[in-house]
Amino acid sequence: MTEVLASLQQSGLSVWLRESESIWALPTILTVHTLGLGILVGAAFAFDLRVLGMGRSIPLAPLATLFRIAWFGFWINTVTGVLLFMSDAVRKSTSPTFLTKMAFVALGVATLVLLKRHVYARDAGQDGASSTAKMLALGSIVMWCAAIGAGRLLAYVVEF
Amino acid sequence: MAIETLFNVAHLHLLLNHVPTVGSVIGVGLLLLSLVRRNDHLKHASLEVFFIVALLTLPAYLTGVAAQDAVEGREGVTQQIIDRHHDAAMVAFLLMQLTGAAAWVALWQFRRRGHPAGWSVPAVLLLAVLTLVVTGRAATLGGEIRHQEIRLEDATPAVPGVGWLTKDGIQRIVTENPWVWPAAETLHFIGLCVVVGILGLVNLRMMGFMKAIPFAALHRLLPWGLLAFGVNLLTGMLFYVATPEQYSMNGPFYWKIIFLMLAGGDFLYLTVKAKTFALGAGEDPPVFDKAIAATTVVLWLGVVYWGRMLPFIGNAF
Numbered sequence: 001m002t003e004v005l006a007s008l009q010q011s012g013l014s015v016w017l018r019e020s021e022s023i024w025a026l027p028t029i030l031t032v033h034t035l036g037l038g039i040l041v042g043a044a045f046a047f048d049l050r051v052l053g054m055g056r057s058i059p060l061a062p063l064a065t066l067f068r069i070a071w072f073g074f075w076i077n078t079v080t081g082v083l084l085f086m087s088d089a090v091r092k093s094t095s096p097t098f099l100t101k102m103a104f105v106a107l108g109v110a111t112l113v114l115l116k117r118h119v120y121a122r123d124a125g126q127d128g129a130s131s132t133a134k135m136l137a138l139g140s141i142v143m144w145c146a147a148i149g150a151g152r153l154l155a156y157v158v159e160f
Numbered sequence: 161m162a163i164e165t166l167f168n169v170a171h172l173h174l175l176l177n178h179v180p181t182v183g184s185v186i187g188v189g190l191l192l193l194s195l196v197r198r199n200d201h202l203k204h205a206s207l208e209v210f211f212i213v214a215l216l217t218l219p220a221y222l223t224g225v226a227a228q229d230a231v232e233g234r235e236g237v238t239q240q241i242i243d244r245h246h247d248a249a250m251v252a253f254l255l256m257q258l259t260g261a262a263a264w265v266a267l268w269q270f271r272r273r274g275h276p277a278g279w280s281v282p283a284v285l286l287l288a289v290l291t292l293v294v295t296g297r298a299a300t301l302g303g304e305i306r307h308q309e310i311r312l313e314d315a316t317p318a319v320p321g322v323g324w325l326t327k328d329g330i331q332r333i334v335t336e337n338p339w340v341w342p343a344a345e346t347l348h349f350i351g352l353c354v355v356v357g358i359l360g361l362v363n364l365r366m367m368g369f370m371k372a373i374p375f376a377a378l379h380r381l382l383p384w385g386l387l388a389f390g391v392n393l394l395t396g397m398l399f400y401v402a403t404p405e406q407y408s409m410n411g412p413f414y415w416k417i418i419f420l421m422l423a424g425g426d427f428l429y430l431t432v433k434a435k436t437f438a439l440g441a442g443e444d445p446p447v448f449d450k451a452i453a454a455t456t457v458v459l460w461l462g463v464v465y466w467g468r469m470l471p472f473i474g475n476a477f
Contacts, residue, residue, distance in 0.1 A: 027472035034468045035461055037349070042357030046381075049358075055381045059441075062372035066361065144353070149346040156342045 005089040017087040026087065033080040037151075040073030041144045044112055048137035051119065051129050060119060067116050074109065097157050101150035108143035111136055169226035169408070176220035180256055181299045183213030184292040191285055203281065204270060207263040208432065210288060214260020215424040219417055221253040222400065225408035236308045245305055247326040248298035250401065255291040257393060261386060262287055267431050268382060327401055334402040341402070348395040352467075354388035356460055359427075366436045366445050366453035375439040382431070410474030416466035423459040426452055 008014060017025050043066045050058050085092055092098045115136040119129075187209040194202030224246065231237050266280040304311045323329055334340050358381045365373055400407055407413040429452055430437070436445040436453075445453070 023472060027469060031465055031468040031472075034349075035464055038352055038356040038461070038464055039360075041353040042355075042360055044357070045354055046357040046361045049381070049384065054384060055377060057377040057380070058373055059377070062370040065364075065370050069360075145346075145350055148349045148353070152342055152346045152349060155345075 001093075002090065005093050008086055009089040011086065013083075014086045014089070017083060026084075029080050029083050033077055033084065036073045036076030036080060037148070038073070040070050040077060041108075041148070043067070043070035043073065044108070044140055044144060047115070048140045051115070051133050051137035053129065053134075056129070064116075064120060067112070070112065095154070097150055097153050101147055101154065104143050104147035104150060108140060108147055111140040111143055115140060169223050169414070170230035172219065173223035173227035176216065176223060177299065177302060179213060179216045179220055180252065180295045181292075183209065183216065184256070184259075184288060184295055187213060188285070188288050188292055191281075191288065195281075195285075200275070203276075204267070204432075207267050207270070207276075207281075207284065208428065210263035210284065211260050211267065211424075211428055214256050214263070215421050217253060217256045217260075218421060219414075221249060222407070222413075222417055224249060225404040229408060231305060234306075237305055241301075241305055243327060245298065245301040248294065248301050250327065250397075251325060252291065252295040252298040254397075255287065255294055257390075259284060259287040259291045261390065264386060264427075264431065265383065267428075268379070271431055271437055272379070330398060330401045334398070340398075344395040344398050348392055348399075351388045351392035351395065352464060355385055355392065356464070358382070358385035358388070359460055360457060362430075363453040363456045366430065366434065367450045367457075368444055371442050371444065374441040375436055379437060406470070406475060410470060412466040412469045412474045416463055416470075419459050419462045419466060423456060423463065426456040426459065430456075 017029065020026075047063060047066045047070075049055070050060070050063060115133060118133050118136060187206050190202055190206035190209060194200070194206055228242055228246070232239075232242070262280065262284045266276040266284055269276040269280060324333060361370075362378050362381060362385075364370060365375060365378055434445075434449050434452065436449045439445060
């Protein structure tokens with residue numbers, strides 16, 4: 001496994017990402033990753049807050065668009081995230097902070113999928129804000145905040 | 161691009177630093193006049209003045225450190241006298257932003273129901289008078305940096321750096337507690353998501369997407385967007401005050417402020433003027449509103465772009 005990661009890290013693309021002075025290497029990938037974060041988590045937060053009762057007169061049906069926006073951000077970040085991982089694969093694969101972040105991202109995505117399924121279920125009520133939906137929306141906020149916190153920590157925690 | 165080739169930041173500080181003082185005098189004057197004459201148009205205008213002055217106070221305050229670099233070491237200019245000005249200006253800046261935010265809330269209430277809530281205009285007036293006093297003091301202390309002739313002979317300069325809400329106090333907090341910076345960064349990113357999420361949703365509707373949503377349901381979210389922006393303003397201030405050398409000569413930083421101010425202008429347009437505000441379900445916004453909303457989306461993504469690029473195009477980090 002370590003050999004696979006090491007060779008991944010030594011690939012031409014990874015070396016370029018890691019070592020190039022170009023603004024299009026790591027700086028742009030990181031920035032696009034942040035924009036993707038804003039789009040994904042921003043759309044998720046907007047939906048979560050509505051379910052939790054903020055702006056409760058907003059009809060839920062047209063808000064389904066928010067999920068398409070969130071998935072758009074998710075794919076941006078999957079692509080940029082894989083690139084960022086490649087440039088530092090060996091260290092990232094054992095970093096507790098990184099693995100914690102990945103766990104929270106997975107939980108965040110799972111919570112969103114469940115929330116969407118629940119709110120737009122055929123037998124859901126008009127306003128869709130059942131207590132289960134509210135729990136899921138709260139869970140989504142917590143998971144994404146934790147993922148952001150762990151992600152930010154990656155820049156500050158030194159791990160060996 | 162090196163920022164000094166674009167404009168002289170120190171000059172800009174000397175130009176803009178009159179705006180908070182003069183602007184608050186105009187705002188308070190208009191507001192008092194509106195109360196005496198019981199005139200809602202004047203009241204509305206004074207609230208708009210406070211919001212715009214708060215926006216202009218961003219560059220007025222944030223160009224200060226570059227001006228400091230320009231005068232440091234000159235005869236009669238001591239660190240102590242500069243710090244005293246910075247500490248006063250920091251408090252004045254925070255109060256001004258609070259006044260601008262309160263004025264926005266009153267404008268939002270005006271738009272929603274034709275008149276502001278009973279508490280909001282008195283709150284704006286109270287904050288504005290307080291801001292005026294503190295801003296006046298900050299301006300005086302700033303003037304004394306290069307005008308020794310107006311310094312009072314017997315005035316013992318207040319010792320700067322006492323208490324936590326001072327430049328030295330904040331620097332001390334950040335240095336002594338290694339968790340403060342990453343924690344503030346995390347809050348800054350969470351705030352970013354809330355701002356982008358709420359303003360993105362509102363402005364997508366204003367661009368003509370999700371037409372089934374009546375706008376009246378959406379503009380209730382705006383104060384939460386403003387609150388999240390407040391979190392980012394405070395955490396951003398922490399970064400700026402703790403390590404001003406990362407930002408004072410940093411091109412992307414000034415682009416970020418310019419984008420923020422333009423986004424603020426869009427926010428004011430949306431609140432006081434946009435016809436979209438009254439749209440019901442299924443109704444299409446006018447073309448001009450759609451264009452403004454599109455600029456808002458681009459501007460906020462631009463703010464994120466410049467912020468994230470601070471260490472790469474500029475020198476922050």
